[in-house]
Amino acid sequence: MIIAVANQKGGVGKTTTAQALAAGLAGKEYKVLGIDLDPQGNFSSACGVENYNVLTVYEVMKRGATICEATQHAKGGYDVVPANIMLAGAEQELSQTGKEHRLKEAVAPVAGDYDFIVIDTPPSLGVLTVNAFTCASDILIPTTAGIFATAGISQLNETVTSVQKYCNPGVKILGILFTRFNPRANISREIRDLAEQLGEYISAPIYETYIRSAVAVEEAQANRTDIFDYAGKSTVAEDYRSFIEEFLKGVNG
Numbered sequence: 001m002i003i004a005v006a007n008q009k010g011g012v013g014k015t016t017t018a019q020a021l022a023a024g025l026a027g028k029e030y031k032v033l034g035i036d037l038d039p040q041g042n043f044s045s046a047c048g049v050e051n052y053n054v055l056t057v058y059e060v061m062k063r064g065a066t067i068c069e070a071t072q073h074a075k076g077g078y079d080v081v082p083a084n085i086m087l088a089g090a091e092q093e094l095s096q097t098g099k100e101h102r103l104k105e106a107v108a109p110v111a112g113d114y115d116f117i118v119i120d121t122p123p124s125l126g127v128l129t130v131n132a133f134t135c136a137s138d139i140l141i142p143t144t145a146g147i148f149a150t151a152g153i154s155q156l157n158e159t160v161t162s163v164q165k166y167c168n169p170g171v172k173i174l175g176i177l178f179t180r181f182n183p184r185a186n187i188s189r190e191i192r193d194l195a196e197q198l199g200e201y202i203s204a205p206i207y208e209t210y211i212r213s214a215v216a217v218e219e220a221q222a223n224r225t226d227i228f229d230y231a232g233k234s235t236v237a238e239d240y241r242s243f244i245e246e247f248l249k250g251v252n253g
């Protein structure tokens, strides 16, 4: 299963969710590969892998390096293909026909080696995110509360529809995950309102689990490790554990 974690809105918890998912699934003995497809390289640094002076996803997509050559092992027990700012150039450089398929073609030889491949995407709907959607079987959408966060979802939905039409008919939206919730807010009410707002833009399942806000997330990232390793007993770790249970239930039926 190949999951693209996407939302063109910045700072909604894509990278945090991708890392928690990769680390959480690895903790359950699944074989997991995380791919950083964001020139910001946040996923790479959060996972504690090198992303300079090493082969990255850019060399894989542009220069014919293999995924294996670019793969590193993260402390959390999963593999990572890193990214850095060089990938920003790919947006312009990947202009030939077939550009949407670069990542899919690169991943194909190793796809069978992993139970889950998790792709972290940048906050845009450009060629990198389209590559992720073309490669993926499923799309996971983290979103924060607020009307601006929800409005962008319809645009995201249009991109998914266009990828389904032209590049990858099988890809589907797995679900929407609410993140960075203020634990003091009236959560159940807020969730209901959000779900209602979202319903106007997209028909996709919404996870029952929501991820609360906590400083431990930023601290874990600063320490270049995952939330379960850094603060396994924190509310966020608890929330991401519940999310992974719900995710697996959905996957395994």
Ligand SMILES: Nc1ncnc2c1ncn2[C@@H]1O[C@H](COP(=O)(O)OP(=O)(O)OP(=O)(O)O)[C@@H](O)[C@H]1O
Pocket (backbone or CB within 6 Å): 009, 010, 011, 012, 013, 014, 015, 016, 017, 038, 040, 042, 121, 122, 123, 179, 180, 181, 211, 212, 213, 214, 215, 217, 218, 221, 236
């Ligand atoms: N549950 C949370 N509680 C507190 N802070 C969080 C939480 N989730 C994410 N953050 C923080 O919010 C910021 C944005 O999170 P993250 O990098 O995961 O979002 P993103 O969608 O990947 O952003 P970008 O669009 O820039 O790639 C980070 O500083 C992160 O530490």
Ligand SMILES: [Mg+2]
Pocket (backbone or CB within 6 Å): 014, 015, 016, 038, 042, 043, 120, 121, 122
């Ligand atoms: Mg990110």
